[in-house]
Amino acid sequence: MGEFMNKKDQWIMGIETSCDETAVAIIKNGREMAANVVASQIESHKRFGGVVPEIASRHHVEQITIVLEEALNQAGITYSDLSAIAVTEGPGLVGALLIGVNAAKAIAFAHGIPLVGVHHIAGHIYANRLVAEMKFPLLSLVVSGGHTELVYMEEHGHFEVIGETRDDAAGEAYDKVARTLSLPYPGGPHIDRLAHEGEPSINLPRAWLEEGSYDFSFSGLKSAVINTVHNAEQRGEKIVPEDLAASFQQSVIDVLVTKTGRAMDEYKVKQLLLAGGVAANKGLRAALEDKFANNPGIELIIPPLSLCTDNAAMIAAAGSILFEKGIHSGLDLNANPGLDIAIHNDK
Amino acid sequence: MKVLSIDTSNYPLGVALLEGDKVIGEYITNVKKNHSVRVMPAIEMLMKDCDVKPADLDKIVVAKGPGSYTGVRIGVTIAKTLAWTLNIPLAGVSSLEIFAASAGRYFDGVVSPLFDARRGQIYTGLYRYKEGQLVTLVKDQLLLSKDWADQLSEQNENVLFIGNDLPLHQDIFEETLKDQAVYAAPTEHNPRPAELALLGRDREGEEVHSFVPNYIRLAEAEANWIEANKEKKL
Ligand SMILES: [Zn+2]
Numbered sequence: 001m002g003e004f005m006n007k008k009d010q011w012i013m014g015i016e017t018s019c020d021e022t023a024v025a026i027i028k029n030g031r032e033m034a035a036n037v038v039a040s041q042i043e044s045h046k047r048f049g050g051v052v053p054e055i056a057s058r059h060h061v062e063q064i065t066i067v068l069e070e071a072l073n074q075a076g077i078t079y080s081d082l083s084a085i086a087v088t089e090g091p092g093l094v095g096a097l098l099i100g101v102n103a104a105k106a107i108a109f110a111h112g113i114p115l116v117g118v119h120h121i122a123g124h125i126y127a128n129r130l131v132a133e134m135k136f137p138l139l140s141l142v143v144s145g146g147h148t149e150l151v152y153m154e155e156h157g158h159f160e161v162i163g164e165t166r167d168d169a170a171g172e173a174y175d176k177v178a179r180t181l182s183l184p185y186p187g188g189p190h191i192d193r194l195a196h197e198g199e200p201s202i203n204l205p206r207a208w209l210e211e212g213s214y215d216f217s218f219s220g221l222k223s224a225v226i227n228t229v230h231n232a233e234q235r236g237e238k239i240v241p242e243d244l245a246a247s248f249q250q251s252v253i254d255v256l257v258t259k260t261g262r263a264m265d266e267y268k269v270k271q272l273l274l275a276g277g278v279a280a281n282k283g284l285r286a287a288l289e290d291k292f293a294n295n296p297g298i299e300l301i302i303p304p305l306s307l308c309t310d311n312a313a314m315i316a317a318a319g320s321i322l323f324e325k326g327i328h329s330g331l332d333l334n335a336n337p338g339l340d341i342a343i344h345n346d347k
Numbered sequence: 348m349k350v351l352s353i354d355t356s357n358y359p360l361g362v363a364l365l366e367g368d369k370v371i372g373e374y375i376t377n378v379k380k381n382h383s384v385r386v387m388p389a390i391e392m393l394m395k396d397c398d399v400k401p402a403d404l405d406k407i408v409v410a411k412g413p414g415s416y417t418g419v420r421i422g423v424t425i426a427k428t429l430a431w432t433l434n435i436p437l438a439g440v441s442s443l444e445i446f447a448a449s450a451g452r453y454f455d456g457v458v459s460p461l462f463d464a465r466r467g468q469i470y471t472g473l474y475r476y477k478e479g480q481l482v483t484l485v486k487d488q489l490l491l492s493k494d495w496a497d498q499l500s501e502q503n504e505n506v507l508f509i510g511n512d513l514p515l516h517q518d519i520f521e522e523t524l525k526d527q528a529v530y531a532a533p534t535e536h537n538p539r540p541a542e543l544a545l546l547g548r549d550r551e552g553e554e555v556h557s558f559v560p561n562y563i564r565l566a567e568a569e570a571n572w573i574e575a576n577k578e579k580k581l
């Protein structure tokens with residue numbers, strides 16, 4: 001009887017190699033984390049001031065089986081327990097994605113386990129399901145180095161992008177501003193830290209775009225910061241980096257929070273989920289909590305830091321739902337650096 | 348003993364199955380198509396046709412480079428993951444050695460397999476059979492085909508050149524080596540995955556976790572970084 005009960009558990013292995021983290025996780029029944037292993041390459045890329053794709057790909061090959069083994073050991077299960085293998089098929093760096101995709105296919109073939117290709121952003125959103133059960137309809141604010149999006153979900157596995165950045169992602173703007181202030185890579189956490197020590201006293205633009213739009217634009221803000229520093233230098237004035245960081249961060253947060261709030265009202269959502277690496281930003285977390293935590297009828301979910309940055313638990317969590325919906329990938333699954341999240345909707 | 352071999356180091360995609368001394372299956376294409384999409388289905392089809400299940404495999408052999416960085420990585424990732432997950436040994440073989448193994452077997456002289464590496468450069472090594480065994484005379488390297496032709500002209504043996512990229516460099520070899528140079532027939536220009544399997548079959552298994560391609564070259568950013576830091580130290 002016990003045997004039989006165990007057989008009904010769903011175990012999903014997730015693999016994520018879209019950028020500079022080699023990650024494998026195992027999730028039980030969609031929400032329980034049995035293993036979550038992340039090998040970060042950040043130390044290697046720091047000396048280049050950003051992620052170098054060829055070097056990222058090389059590190060993934062070095063790490064992949066080590067990380068796989070550690071995840072299986074952590075979970076204490078074997079292949080025969082696995083219901084499916086979920087892997088990030090895109091978007092991301094193509095050479096990096098290829099390592100995860102091909103490792104996933106090799107395991108799926110070797111043990112006859114179903115394969116599920118997952119969109120990276122679907123993963124980021126589903127990291128929230130490891131914290132709390134999702135309630136629909138919901139809105140997710142996705143903010144990371146490569147993405148700034150508002151994603152509306154009416155049901156599991158269905159994603160509608162209602163707003164996205166037209167130029168730089170918020171995370172990119174953070175990195176560029178950090179470089180302007182000569183802060184080390186990655187710059188986001190440094191700006192966040194400085195912002196808390198300064199006052200938002202410098203006037204910087206906020207890009208609202210046309211009336212009613214949920215899209216974002218951060219390149220103008222980034223240029224304004226660079227110009228402010230440049231002009232001060234030419235006049236021989238000293239800019240207080242803390243104040244500039246605080247002003248920049250305030251501008252980003254104002255736009256994110258205002259547009260999110262408007263979308264929440266229009267779509268009458270039950271939950272707001274924060275997703276993506278920039279969700280680690282203390283200023284953004286505080287602003288969202290301040291604005292939305294006490295909204296009656298709307299639940300705000302902010303995952304812990306380790307689930308906001310790239311990881312494979314989120315890929316397994318999304319894969320769990322897609323697998324339940326009957327979505328399988330073939331052994332011809334490819335890495336797709338420009339993958340559209342809507343691929344999950346049509347199936 | 349059943350051996351699966353995989354070669355995706357250049358445009359040719361090759362998969363073979365060896366059972367003892369017998370080649371029971373071999374699949375080769377030489378088209379500019381995506382290896383990542385095609386190699387697993389190729390392995391699946393070949394194994395199905397040969398009635399071999401993944402659990403029946405005793406060893407994985409892979410072409411570990413040199414070649415296209417992405418191409419080699421696809422083959423190596425699949426090979427090391429299969430070896431690890433099936434808990435069987437993994438052997439890596441030079442992508443160039445595979446050519447020498449087949450065409451060089453009945454050739455009286457040395458063998459220089461090659462891949463074009465752009466800007467007049469080639470990846471090549473030097474091999475020959477001695478008492479039935481293939482030996483490496485010059486390790487795989489990256490150099491100008493002009494320089495390679497000059498080096499080869501200083502020795503007295505005939506040289507067999509093999510590889511699909513040969514037409515890009517044949518003029519240089521003809522000019523420098525004249526009658527000393529011999530060119531393989533088109534049927535030899537795709538590396539035979541069965542030769543790869545045979546070469547790897549009797550080799551000692553490698554440590555799977557630390558197994559990586561032989562890129563020959565550092566990543567460009569890495570090389571630049573080392574150069575820049577050298578200058579700093581001076
Ligand atoms: Zn991400």
